Amino acid sequence: xxxxxxTSGLGKRYKKNWxxxxxxxxxxxxxxxxxxxxxxxxxxxLLHLVIGLLRPDAGGVxxxxxxxxxxxxxxxxxxxxxxxxxxxxxFTPSELxxxxxxxxxxxxxxxxxxxxxxxxxxxxxxxxxxxxxxxRAQVALALALAKRPDLLLLDExxxxxxxxxxxxxxxxxxxxxxxxxxxxLLSSHLLxxxxxxxxxxxxxxxxxxxxxxxxxxLRANYRQLVGPRHDGAPIPGVTEIVxxxxxxxxxxxxxxxxGPITDPAWTTHDVTLEDLILAHLVETEIRGTHTAWGxxx
Amino acid sequence: MIWxxxxxxxxxxxxxxxxxxxxxxxxxxxxxxxxxSSTALGIPHCVKLMGDGAYLSSDFPDKCNxxxxxxxxxxxxVNMVGVLLLxxxxxxxxxxxxxxxxxxxDEGTHRLVWTQGVSRGRWALVxxxxxxxxxxxxxxxxxxxxxxxMTPLSQVGISRFxxxxxxxxxxxxxxxxxxxxxxxxxxxTIWHKALPAxxxxxxxxxxxxxxxxxxxxxxxxxxxxxxxxxxxxxxAELNPAHGxxxxxxxxxxxxxxxxxxxxxxxxxxxxxxxxxxxxxxYNWMQxxxxxxxxxxxxxxxxxxxxxxxxxxxxAIRRVRRIS
Numbered sequence: 001x002x003x004x005x006x007t008s009g010l011g012k013r014y015k016k017n018w019x020x021x022x023x024x025x026x027x028x029x030x031x032x033x034x035x036x037x038x039x040x041x042x043x044x045x046l047l048h049l050v051i052g053l054l055r056p057d058a059g060g061v062x063x064x065x066x067x068x069x070x071x072x073x074x075x076x077x078x079x080x081x082x083x084x085x086x087x088x089x090x091f092t093p094s095e096l097x098x099x100x101x102x103x104x105x106x107x108x109x110x111x112x113x114x115x116x117x118x119x120x121x122x123x124x125x126x127x128x129x130x131x132x133x134x135x136r137a138q139v140a141l142a143l144a145l146a147k148r149p150d151l152l153l154l155d156e157x158x159x160x161x162x163x164x165x166x167x168x169x170x171x172x173x174x175x176x177x178x179x180x181x182x183x184x185l186l187s188s189h190l191l192x193x194x195x196x197x198x199x200x201x202x203x204x205x206x207x208x209x210x211x212x213x214x215x216x217x218l219r220a221n222y223r224q225l226v227g228p229r230h231d232g233a234p235i236p237g238v239t240e241i242v243x244x245x246x247x248x249x250x251x252x253x254x255x256x257x258x259g260p261i262t263d264p265a266w267t268t269h270d271v272t273l274e275d276l277i278l279a280h281l282v283e284t285e286i287r288g289t290h291t292a293w294g295x296x297x
Numbered sequence: 298m299i300w301x302x303x304x305x306x307x308x309x310x311x312x313x314x315x316x317x318x319x320x321x322x323x324x325x326x327x328x329x330x331x332x333x334s335s336t337a338l339g340i341p342h343c344v345k346l347m348g349d350g351a352y353l354s355s356d357f358p359d360k361c362n363x364x365x366x367x368x369x370x371x372x373x374x375v376n377m378v379g380v381l382l383l384x385x386x387x388x389x390x391x392x393x394x395x396x397x398x399x400x401x402x403d404e405g406t407h408r409l410v411w412t413q414g415v416s417r418g419r420w421a422l423v424x425x426x427x428x429x430x431x432x433x434x435x436x437x438x439x440x441x442x443x444x445x446x447m448t449p450l451s452q453v454g455i456s457r458f459x460x461x462x463x464x465x466x467x468x469x470x471x472x473x474x475x476x477x478x479x480x481x482x483x484x485x486t487i488w489h490k491a492l493p494a495x496x497x498x499x500x501x502x503x504x505x506x507x508x509x510x511x512x513x514x515x516x517x518x519x520x521x522x523x524x525x526x527x528x529x530x531x532x533a534e535l536n537p538a539h540g541x542x543x544x545x546x547x548x549x550x551x552x553x554x555x556x557x558x559x560x561x562x563x564x565x566x567x568x569x570x571x572x573x574x575x576x577x578x579y580n581w582m583q584x585x586x587x588x589x590x591x592x593x594x595x596x597x598x599x600x601x602x603x604x605x606x607x608x609x610x611x612a613i614r615r616v617r618r619i620s
Binding site for chain 1: 298301304305308404405406407408409410411412413414416417418617618620
């Protein structure tokens, strides 16, 4: 399948710390992809590299085959809602739409933004700073959608919203990309928000990609096995043990499979996406900060 | 981009214009009052009597000397207050230059505006260009206004070529203002918060202005020298009508060695010793003739505009590379 976004060995460093490292992934066209990881995992860094706000320190990033940094051919095709939805606070929503039309020749469609904002009941002439967080997020989304983007990037779009506004925001988002075929990449540190809307998954932690793939494939390929205490011998059908926990007599394994588990000693269970993601997040190295804190390890 | 720049800065432009209007409301009445007293004291007539000799002729009427000293005593304070005006270009740089890029990044709106279909280079060029043009107009108005106000005073007392006077009239305020704005803009691309950028602007502006005024300006053209014997007519009292710029003065002995720096002495020819020096000693003065005023103004303005353009080019480069 044609991919919209490709990175290879992508890395970004702030001073000595790598915020993102060895990131190689590709996002197929038409997907709604969730970029999941805890705070500080490198999600914002990855999105900023994709939109060209940052330039890579290692590897490369290609969007529709082009490098995105300061690329005015590409930028009108990518909608971007940055974290905390930055907008000019003394502008009115209507002025922001005008701004969008002045800055994006070509594909821009002011009516898309106006219709959306009208439907959502957002006043056109009230300064943005007087709008609620949810309304601001909607304005930012409307501006991104008015580009009629081929790729839409959203950085923690729902983080500052209450549960009701979250649901409304995601519904509005899905409603508008459903029939345009826009590829969406949205980040969150809460999977719960995204599980219902995404069909593709990228899990980041400590600046590295931990898991990536189609949600249905992931669900199909991972299993939880419960059986007698495991001694490390290979289990037919299992290609990788992601996480294991043992009691005296019993082992619980989260495994990647390439076929049915035929050994009757093991009981298999389906895994939820949440289990799968958590399993991939815990296997990170915890950097020793004991010396930095001056306490014994 | 033009619309966006106008929309973002129209309020600030309004406040700036109000500020300048208040300033004008202060200095225009002073200028008018000075012209009124100048005429009342008969000073325009005295200025004619000064002639064009290098020194004031000895038959310059006492009446005129009195009128001039009365006038300068009354209005010297204007020159003191005028010192405050020297900071206007810096203020423009602080409030128009320093926040231009830094506030955008500090408030995160660069993530909005740099991800639209306008390149950062064009964004910077249009913004810097329009803000530059606006502050250019402000500085022209400022320079002309102060020149007009100070004219009566610079005819008789403090030369417009002297330190401080030179710095706030004519065309140099244009150079200083554009320079201050450019320093602010560049500082904002280095420190992405308005306050540190403003602090850097103050430091760089003052340091550059002081250095250029004290160490570069006297040497734009090779100065002329006037000498006069100590015994005799006395200290070289230059004709104020010329509006010369005194660079350096000293008393030298017959061998030409400086015996008193930054001083002039004069005694009647009948004495043999005068202020510790004797026969053959002379007052020595290095000066830039008043006729070079506009040449010096152009040179200084040119230097500051050139530096400003260089800084803006660097700022655009930095904006394109911010990552």
